[in-house]
Amino acid sequence: MNQESHTFDPHVIQERWLSVWDEIEPFNSAKENDLREKKYVLDMFPYPSGDLHMGHAEAYALGDVIARYWVQKGFNVMHPIGWDAFGLPAENAAIKRGENPRTWTYANIATQKASMRNYACSFDWQRVLNTCDPEYYKWNQWFFLQMYKQGLAYRKASAVNWCTSCQTVLANEQVVAGLCERCDSVVTKKNLTQWYFKITDYADRLLDDMQQLEGNWPDKVLLMQRNWIGKSVGAEVEFEIEGLSKSVTIYTTRPDTLYGATFFVVAADSDLALELVRGTSVEAEFHTYLEKVKQTSEIERLSTTREKTGVFLQRFAINPVNGEKLPIYASDYVLADYGTGAIMAVPAHDQRDLEFALTFDLPIRIVVESDENPITSRTATSDDGIHINSGSLNGLNTSQAIEKVIEELAKENKARKSVNYRLRDWLISRQRYWGTPFPIIHCPACGEVPVPETELPVQLPDASGLDLSPKGSSPLGAAKDWLEVPCPECQGPAQRDSDTMDTFVDSSWYFLRFLDPNNHEKPFDSQLAKEWLPVDQYVGGVTHAILHLLYARFFTKVLFDMKLIEFNEPFTRLLNQGMVLMDGSAMSKSRGNLVALSDELAKHGVDAIRLSMVFAGPPEDDVDWADVSPSASKKFLARAWRLAHDVTSEPGTDPREGSVEVRRLTHKLMHEAGLAVESYRFNVAVAKSMELVNGIRKAIDSGVSTSDPAVREGVESLAILLSLFAPYTAEDMWQVLGHPPTVMLAGWPTIDQALLVEDTVTCVIQVLGKVRDRIEVAADISESDLIAQALETEGVKRHLVGKNIKTV
């Protein structure tokens, strides 16, 4: 062995193997006649906003552990990658640099792709896709048209979320605490006619099918989805309006408190409010109020300290249970788009109603008994209790009263059980350039006309010559040559829809396109979907817990109903990796990348960075790079690598002829490492590899020959285990051990169960739950012998001055 072979230089090793792997393609999942069982491991695809950063390095290191493990276990693993390439950052960068978003995007994709290759991601490079390729977004348009035909895509006018900075509308899910998810700017309301997907039709299935995911998805994500869908069970109740031949329906979860209603509120921005106020003397006052409401920003509206506001509409609603006249107010604390946009107000038992009552000096009537008095405490009581002041409901508890009042009112057709959801339809229009154009033509004579499927894709016109700056309407509106087309139906002059689709449409089905990314006939092949899907393991950030995952689940259900696929949940198992922090603060493009991945890779090598990411802690926890020591990882890899050089036997020796001690260690640790990987305890699996290195080194130091076949077996196992975290080092070790490449396909060693059973065990002896002594005994010792021996130990004798009652 020469001098050079004992110096571990990660960069030399990296140079050695990249081109070899390119040739072997160990992770090509589409080879002919591959009989291995299939598994689909998917990493959330990246946005090409620049080169890879520390966050990518963590995510892909983790995804790789799983993918590489299943390959070693003998599966044909599909682990594809692509780019989520449409969207605002490209457009904003292009505006800033006076560049074309297309040029910028493809340049970044090339950079990231090269970095991923160097990072040794186990991606199947045959299956790459970019969502901004017409070949891809053609199918967004196709899906849109299918959904349009089924009434699942529709256009409506309503007050929508408007980002004042991006100058575009946002989906409900993209408004975070009143601010734009992307740029943190103030969000206001704007009345616009926009495209929606009818995700609310699927609310119940999105909720119910989560049962399948229980235990396989993080509880946190399931809970967030449940809360987001927000199913609520209650009743609708009819209230007559005095002096109008009209009744108004309200929604309530507490119909039992009907006797406690002392006023009535309609959403200020609802059509109902307009209708009710018409002809009264407060019309002008109402409109002034309405204007003020419309200008209120989301954050202001949501402020908890904000005083309740409203206008008395000079109308009265008749309470169906007792005929009382309730004054009707218009206020912004009632939402126009939830329930019916109108409520009965029960100030004693609803905090919001109580605050309104206190502000407007309205009566408060207690109808459910409680220790606290809402009038004096200024806190509404919402607990269950015995009903009082409630006519026929007196003496009943809450659930009994709910049943009874609905039953009674139902006889007069004045109430019925009802279910509501927080979930709103998915607003998919965006007033920006870099996205999928809607395949719809607006004709003055025929209305909305779908572009014929044979004419798809509707390609984006070139950006040059277009003003992409945000101005509240789509830049495509100015592309006259593109915009103005004959109507497909009447051939008269018509215009394309100039908005583009939310990029979450792109990512709602990309996992299907990977099956067949070059299929020109259809979005994907149903037979391939049957073979590969659903995704066995999905890996990505928890930031997508609601948006992306909800939308992808929705798409899956729609495709299921279209009979294109036979499963109704897309991702069987989900792992949310944590974030990479530096000294406690998040690293991101906007906050400045505190640590540059490229610098770290240059300093320590790819394997040391990957190993550090995996070893830092449980994958779902955040990693603080300040707590991580990549140089220690490098040191460990060098130690493992040197061990391979110490092996002096030839490949193919029979390990059964070697040291039993070393074999025990190897088999036990490999067994535990496998279990650790399967239960996402990757950091523990790394620890096992360290124990293996330490153990073999110690064995050699204490006299086991370097030519012992068990030493070879141990180091070979080590190389296979390390191939999950440190592929370059593992491959080099494999070569040093005398094997041809590649260690990636070496196969997980078979664990000899007999070696997992010890001959002797250390028995710990406790007295009153405290460890008092320990003895080395044969593993098959009888209970009576063990008890006898235990009673003879010093530690036990010392602590048994009294008498013993039980022994275990």
Place this chain on the structure above:
RNA sequence: GCCCUUGUGGCGGAAUCGGCAGACGCGGCGGACUCAAAAUCCGUUUCCGAAAGGAGUGGGGGUUCGACUCCCCCCGAGGGCACCA
């Protein structure tokens, strides 16, 4: 405000089942090699105590022969939702 998660050495973290707390690593300390340093290797490292021994998994209580693990209350940290009637 409501909901969820979490709390273990100086630090990151281990501990399938209720059964040796602190695996593995960082950092620290001591040593070997070296003229010296780097690299490497060995030992040690929860706390109190010289030792015997005792205490110890945020705090308090409970169940149990036995609790980091299960139950109740409290405190701290992180996250989600936030006028959804």
